[in-house]
Amino acid sequence: MKAPELVVSATPHIHSGNSVRKMMLSIIIALLPAVGMGCYLYGFAALKVIAISVISAVAWEAIFQKMMGREITVSDLSGAASGLIFAMLLPPTLPWWIIIIGTLLLILLGKEIYGGRGCNPFNGVLVAYVALQLSYPQQMIAWAIPEGDLMTEFPPLQVLRDEGVSSLAMYFTNKDLLLGIPIIGAIGEVSKVALLLGGIFLIIRRTISWYIPASFLLGMVIFSGIFWLSDAEQYASPVFHLLAGGGFLAAFFLATDPTTSPVTKPGMIIYGLLCGVLAMIIRMWSQWIDGAYFAIFIISMLTPLLDKIKPRVYGRVKASVSS
Amino acid sequence: MSAGSFSGGIRLSISDVSANKPFERIIPSGVVTIPLRQDLGGVCNAKVKKGDEVKVGQVIGESATPEGASIHATVSGKVAEVIKAYPHLLGGFVPAVVIESDGKDEWVGLESSADPLTTIQQAGIVDFDIKPVPLVAKLNEAKSRRANALIVNAMDIEPVLSSRSRLLSERVQEVACGIDTIKSIIGAASVYIAVDENAAQAISAIGSACGGAATIVGLNPKYPQAIDLLLVKSILGKEVPCTEAYCVADIGALVLSVETVAAVGRAMAEKKPVVDRFITVTRSNGTGAKNVQVRIGTPIREVLGHCGISVEGMGKVISGGPMMGTAIANTETPVTKEVLGIFVQHEKDITRFDAAVCIKCGLCVEICPVGLMPFIISGFSEKGMYSKAQDNDIFTCIECGCCAYVCPVMIPMVHWIKFGKAQIMAQRSSE
Ligand code: SF4
Ligand code: SF4
Numbered sequence: 001m002k003a004p005e006l007v008v009s010a011t012p013h014i015h016s017g018n019s020v021r022k023m024m025l026s027i028i029i030a031l032l033p034a035v036g037m038g039c040y041l042y043g044f045a046a047l048k049v050i051a052i053s054v055i056s057a058v059a060w061e062a063i064f065q066k067m068m069g070r071e072i073t074v075s076d077l078s079g080a081a082s083g084l085i086f087a088m089l090l091p092p093t094l095p096w097w098i099i100i101i102g103t104l105l106l107i108l109l110g111k112e113i114y115g116g117r118g119c120n121p122f123n124g125v126l127v128a129y130v131a132l133q134l135s136y137p138q139q140m141i142a143w144a145i146p147e148g149d150l151m152t153e154f155p156p157l158q159v160l161r162d163e164g165v166s167s168l169a170m171y172f173t174n175k176d177l178l179l180g181i182p183i184i185g186a187i188g189e190v191s192k193v194a195l196l197l198g199g200i201f202l203i204i205r206r207t208i209s210w211y212i213p214a215s216f217l218l219g220m221v222i223f224s225g226i227f228w229l230s231d232a233e234q235y236a237s238p239v240f241h242l243l244a245g246g247g248f249l250a251a252f253f254l255a256t257d258p259t260t261s262p263v264t265k266p267g268m269i270i271y272g273l274l275c276g277v278l279a280m281i282i283r284m285w286s287q288w289i290d291g292a293y294f295a296i297f298i299i300s301m302l303t304p305l306l307d308k309i310k311p312r313v314y315g316r317v318k319a320s321v322s323s
Numbered sequence: 324m325s326a327g328s329f330s331g332g333i334r335l336s337i338s339d340v341s342a343n344k345p346f347e348r349i350i351p352s353g354v355v356t357i358p359l360r361q362d363l364g365g366v367c368n369a370k371v372k373k374g375d376e377v378k379v380g381q382v383i384g385e386s387a388t389p390e391g392a393s394i395h396a397t398v399s400g401k402v403a404e405v406i407k408a409y410p411h412l413l414g415g416f417v418p419a420v421v422i423e424s425d426g427k428d429e430w431v432g433l434e435s436s437a438d439p440l441t442t443i444q445q446a447g448i449v450d451f452d453i454k455p456v457p458l459v460a461k462l463n464e465a466k467s468r469r470a471n472a473l474i475v476n477a478m479d480i481e482p483v484l485s486s487r488s489r490l491l492s493e494r495v496q497e498v499a500c501g502i503d504t505i506k507s508i509i510g511a512a513s514v515y516i517a518v519d520e521n522a523a524q525a526i527s528a529i530g531s532a533c534g535g536a537a538t539i540v541g542l543n544p545k546y547p548q549a550i551d552l553l554l555v556k557s558i559l560g561k562e563v564p565c566t567e568a569y570c571v572a573d574i575g576a577l578v579l580s581v582e583t584v585a586a587v588g589r590a591m592a593e594k595k596p597v598v599d600r601f602i603t604v605t606r607s608n609g610t611g612a613k614n615v616q617v618r619i620g621t622p623i624r625e626v627l628g629h630c631g632i633s634v635e636g637m638g639k640v641i642s643g644g645p646m647m648g649t650a651i652a653n654t655e656t657p658v659t660k661e662v663l664g665i666f667v668q669h670e671k672d673i674t675r676f677d678a679a680v681c682i683k684c685g686l687c688v689e690i691c692p693v694g695l696m697p698f699i700i701s702g703f704s705e706k707g708m709y710s711k712a713q714d715n716d717i718f719t720c721i722e723c724g725c726c727a728y729v730c731p732v733m734i735p736m737v738h739w740i741k742f743g744k745a746q747i748m749a750q751r752s753s754e
């Protein structure tokens with residue numbers, strides 16, 4: 001009997017099977033309800049934006065990796081997932097060439113220029129989003145009109161800005177806002193139910209933890225709640241702020257980007273709260289009607305600082321004893 | 324009594340391959356190879372030479388220090404050879420005695436002694452845990468630090484192993500006798516038996532045997548609960564101050580494996596030294612899982628043969644469990660006091676870790692049972708920045724492997740952490 005060649009290597013000898021590919025696949029699956037709603041509302045136009053965004057993101061990724069002599073890693077699906085999330089932020093009318101510029105920035109500035117996966121200081125999707133908002137502001141708010149009994153041709157937050165709190169009840173019920181039918185907005189952000197389903201799926205699959213989404217939404221509620229309680233005539237209710245705009249998409253799918261968010265539970269909770277609060281500040285007092293995405297972009301600069309908050313180490317003794 | 328858990332840790336997907344089955348006895352038929360070092364105490368001096376006749380239980384290696392554990396013949400027969408340099412399980416070379424069995428299994432018992440510590444020393448008892456320390460050394464340390472809580476650890480270190488809970492249910496008398504002995508040696512005021520809360524059989528068996536003498540603590544078998552640092556935290560609610568050389572006796576506790584306690588009971592009541600190990604043999608696909616009572620020195624090949632595990636497609640053989648065990652190079656390696664179990668992996672089940680870039684997902688931080696930032700200490704060790712690794716408490720790491728287990732990019736963090744610790748120690752000793 002021949003003795004087998006045995007492998008000798010370090011511990012542990014087993015692995016959970018978790019991988020970047022699995023995480024990205026979960027994200028893609030989690031976005032399917034939102035994709036479905038986008039296509040239901042905007043039909044072929046939405047599908048086209050999504051397809052262009054995903055395909056071009058994957059293509060740019062392959063091209064840059066080839067150019068920079070790195071291993072081609074499109075099979076880990078991170079390019080595809082980024083392209084899909086990016087499409088969720090766009091209006092369905094966006095011309096194809098702007099989308100392709102967007103995904104170029106996404107992959108280049110959000111990933112490859114810093115040395116590939118895991119090295120980027122900013123979430124590529126947000127880099128691309130901010131760049132397009134600044135460069136093509138008109139195209140980025142060229143909303144399409146879905147079919148259905150529409151009371152207004154503007155997204156809820158625009159209505160709030162233009163006509164004030166008193167008119168909101170006339171145009172939107174909470175149920176409409178929750179379902180997203182028929183609400184105007186970016187392809188993936190309008191249906192809160194769809195996003196919530198996806199978010200819960202990600203939490204159950206442990207692709208993300210609940211810390212960031214929960215604290216993000218809590219931050220929004222607390223901040224808008226304070227103003228609403230002080231003057232409900234002038235400030236919209238926290239429920240409206242949760243259900244209008246990009247809070248859900250931002251909290252579940254953008255703020256949870258692993259590389260640019262903190263690594264510890266306390267860090268994540270503070271991060272989420274700060275994002276939620278800043279999102280409301282931008283929403284209430286800036287030129288932008290929604291601040292959810294900008295807020296993450298800005299707060300992620302604090303991540304290195306928040307990562308200094310360490311977990312409590314078991315049996316920690318004062319440094320003087322150990323040295 | 325139920326007790327608190329700890330944050331982090333994990334329920335491994337592989338837990339259900341465990342074999343909660345009665346022990347089967349394996350008595351080697353041919354030769355046994357008995358290394359003369361089987362614990363952290365040091366190398367024993369050979370007491371036999373080639374051609375000597377030996378009986379089961381006869382001392383063949385005598386400890387060089389009064390605290391060390393003797394080593395005994397585990398079959399009766401003739402010494403075929405005394406090897407000077409036999410490869411040790413954990414690296415390096417030690418002397419070893421090869422005995423050819425005559426198949427008669429003739430015994431010699433231990434000499435009676437008034438002092439139980441002498442009996443324990445002569446019976447060659449070590450604490451059968453990840454790091455087997457001679458029991459006398461451990462008891463002396465506990466005594467000198469006035470440990471007043473004895474914790475009998477009947478929880479298996481890794482979830483695929485079941486030998487400890489099995490042993491508790493099958494050998495209650497030995498365990499009860501061992502508890503009495505150890506309790507009176509160290510003067511412990513309280514005794515706890517830590518057991519997997521699902522091991523109902525073991526719980527009821529020990530409950531009726533021990534009466535009120537010990538508190539039985541059922542614990543959630545989340546890995547790595549059975550490691551002593553986490554055990555004392557769950558049971559006594561105290562943390563061991565983690566300096567580089569920490570010791571649970573610092574908080575007045577003595578944690579001993581149930582196999583150790585049973586060995587003490589056997590030495591006291593039956594005058595028998597340690598010649599057997601009680602271990603679980605498992606395979607990554609769950610087939611052939613068994614609990615075996617096997618003589619020390621038996622080649623692992625023979626144990627696998629008994630369990631019907633063929634070498635066909637075998638990729639890795641691990642002494643211990645899949646999370647913390649040591650991969651061995653050769654199935655001729657004998658079972659020793661260091662072997663906590665045997666886990667066999669098929670070639671295609673072998674996990675290959677990689678030199679990847681951390682994506683800072685934080686999963687390792689979330690899972691670490693002692694609150695470390697694994698990716699940081701691993702990263703510093705990899706880059707040779709050892710003082711930074713120390714600032715981040717590298718020595719608190721219990722090497723449980725949870726971090727590497729969950730990492731989506733499969734960074735071999737435990738490898739780097741062990742490497743870093745070794746480098747720091749080497750630097751120290753060269754200074
Ligand atoms: S191996 Fe060390 S760093 Fe990793 S999870 Fe276990 S204790 Fe924490
Ligand atoms: S689990 Fe792996 S990828 Fe995630 S933070 Fe830890 S080392 Fe980095």
